[in-house]
Amino acid sequence: MSLAKAVISGTVYRAPEKRFTSNNVPITAFALNISDNEESLVRVVAKGNFAETVETTVHKADRVIVEGR
Numbered sequence: 001m002s003l004a005k006a007v008i009s010g011t012v013y014r015a016p017e018k019r020f021t022s023n024n025v026p027i028t029a030f031a032l033n034i035s036d037n038e039e040s041l042v043r044v045v046a047k048g049n050f051a052e053t054v055e056t057t058v059h060k061a062d063r064v065i066v067e068g069r
Helices: 049-057
Strands: 006-020 026-033 041-047 063-068
Touching (some): 006 049, 026 049
Antiparallel strands (some): 006 026, 006 063
């Protein structure tokens, strides 16, 4: 299996929502709008300690750059 690295930028469309897995690992997810229309939404998910950071620092309408796979 091969994974590709991606770097995208956009505006936070939906505020981050924090949840926990059955093993009590935090997961924070939000929607990122990469264009001017709602058809260009990308779901972003952060796990672990980074999920805690995302929840406290990222807000709706913020401009962010996301790097991941």
